[in-house]
Amino acid sequence: MDQNNTPPEIFTGSFTQQEPIPEEGIDAAVAVMRTGRLHRYNVKGEEAGEVALLEQEFAVAMGVKYCLAVASGGYAMTTALRALGVKPGDRVLSNAFTLAPVPGAIAAVGAVPVFVGVTEALTIDLDDLEAKADQASVLLLSHMRGHICDMNRLMAICARHDVRVIEDCAHTMGARWRGRLSGTDGVIGCYSTQTYKHMNSGEGGFLITDDDQVMARAVMLSGSYMLYPRHLAAPPPDVFEAVKYDTPNISGRMDHLRAAILRPQLRLLDQKCKAWTERYRVVEDGLRHCPGLHLIPRPAEEEFVGSSFQFLLLDWAAPRVREVVSRCAARGVELKWFGAPEPAGFTSRYDSWRYAPSAPMPASDRILAGILDMRLPLTFSLEDCALLARIIRAEVSAVHQAA
Ligand SMILES: *Cc1c(COP(=O)(O)O)cnc(C)c1O
Numbered sequence: 001m002d003q004n005n006t007p008p009e010i011f012t013g014s015f016t017q018q019e020p021i022p023e024e025g026i027d028a029a030v031a032v033m034r035t036g037r038l039h040r041y042n043v044k045g046e047e048a049g050e051v052a053l054l055e056q057e058f059a060v061a062m063g064v065k066y067c068l069a070v071a072s073g074g075y076a077m078t079t080a081l082r083a084l085g086v087k088p089g090d091r092v093l094s095n096a097f098t099l100a101p102v103p104g105a106i107a108a109v110g111a112v113p114v115f116v117g118v119t120e121a122l123t124i125d126l127d128d129l130e131a132k133a134d135q136a137s138v139l140l141l142s143h144m145r146g147h148i149c150d151m152n153r154l155m156a157i158c159a160r161h162d163v164r165v166i167e168d169c170a171h172t173m174g175a176r177w178r179g180r181l182s183g184t185d186g187v188i189g190c191y192s193t194q195t196y197k198h199m200n201s202g203e204g205g206f207l208i209t210d211d212d213q214v215m216a217r218a219v220m221l222s223g224s225y226m227l228y229p230r231h232l233a234a235p236p237p238d239v240f241e242a243v244k245y246d247t248p249n250i251s252g253r254m255d256h257l258r259a260a261i262l263r264p265q266l267r268l269l270d271q272k273c274k275a276w277t278e279r280y281r282v283v284e285d286g287l288r289h290c291p292g293l294h295l296i297p298r299p300a301e302e303e304f305v306g307s308s309f310q311f312l313l314l315d316w317a318a319p320r321v322r323e324v325v326s327r328c329a330a331r332g333v334e335l336k337w338f339g340a341p342e343p344a345g346f347t348s349r350y351d352s353w354r355y356a357p358s359a360p361m362p363a364s365d366r367i368l369a370g371i372l373d374m375r376l377p378l379t380f381s382l383e384d385c386a387l388l389a390r391i392i393r394a395e396v397s398a399v400h401q402a403a
Contacts, residue, residue: 011332015375028260040302041227050259052232061231064208066215067233069254073192073205077105080166080188083217091136096350098142104351115350117364125148133161144166151177173198174273176303199257199265210241222252273305279385280306286389292400312370339369
């Protein structure tokens with residue numbers, strides 16, 4: 001306890017409070033509601049509609065040819081798998097450390113995940129990928145919590161083994177590896193615009209690609225009712241001729257209301273990404289050289305978006321990790337322990353997904369058992385972030401010293 005009776009600092013911010021939707025987006029959404037035309041294909045005359053415009057703008061922002069806006073990030077991933085022809089019973093490589101919608105997307109198409117391990121950098125273990133690459137022809141790569149692996153090496157491994165890559169960029173929208181935007185290395189990039197991601201429409205997502213056939217299939221899959229010529233970021237109608245009769249409609253479109261609130265947010269994306277990373281750096285600086293706590297190294301090639309913060313309590317016994325979590329919680333700091341044996345509120349590790357069989361992965365288990373995670377919403381100030389770091393530092397140190 002505190003010897004000089006100063007009460008311990010308490011954090012009172014909310015870890016789930018986002019910024020409001022920009023006024024411009026609210027006005028645009030109200031205007032859509034006044035027309036009554038909310039369905040993406042319900043447009044009047046030459047009007048393009050909010051959804052087609054958003055797709056065009058997102059494709060330009062990502063520097064790709066095509067974009068499809070959809071109902072969720074999970075839907076973008078299942079559509080990506082289907083568009084690449086993944087069939088029930090096929091095996092799909094994916095991360096042992098990610099969030100539930102990723103293996104869920106693989107399960108949704110009846111395929112079977114082959115989990116690839118995680119390193120201390122919280123990225124996919126490329127040696128393990130190399131060893132398992134012959135077991136599947138598609139990798140659903142999750143840039144979990146915004147940590148980007150050596151994409152040059154990953155793409156080389158996948159090219160050598162004829163593995164096509166789908167990128168889950170739920171946490172890397174706006175991030176880059178060696179200057180290339182995340183989501184543009186693989187055949188398809190998938191994004192989420194769910195409330196806790198980098199753009200917020202409550203629910204929603206995108207799929208991007210430069211591949212004509214893949215995009216035509218994705219548009220058909222999303223439920224285009226043969227109205228694909230109304231898309232502004234899709235291949236020309238003749239490409240659809242080849243796929244339109246044998247691609248099922250599995251509806252998952254985005255509507256004008258969500259697109260209306262996303263368009264102004266896209267214009268703010270770069271600015272917001274910078275603001276997140278500034279917050280991340282303040283927390284990181286505040287936790288340097290804290291005994292027992294491992295910071296995650298961030299390579300110079302990685303221009304990450306620090307919308308959440310992770311650190312490792314590597315090889316700590318479970319009760320001590322729990323003590324850190326509860327002591328921080330008592331001071332208002334919400335840490336998630338991704339390594340908890342029993343998942344609560346979320347699942348993030350391969351052995352929580354019992355519908356997908358997996359062999360134990362001891363090296364990954366060691367990392368997973370030590371991962372702590374904290375959200376950094378943009379409603380936190382830089383001073384808030386410094387306070388968060390002081391509290392975590394004090395509580396980790398206290399538990400570490402007592403051991
Ligand atoms: C949120 C998330 C998704 C997609 O989520 P939806 O809720 O379906 O939009 C995909 N991958 C990861 C790692 C996520 O956190």
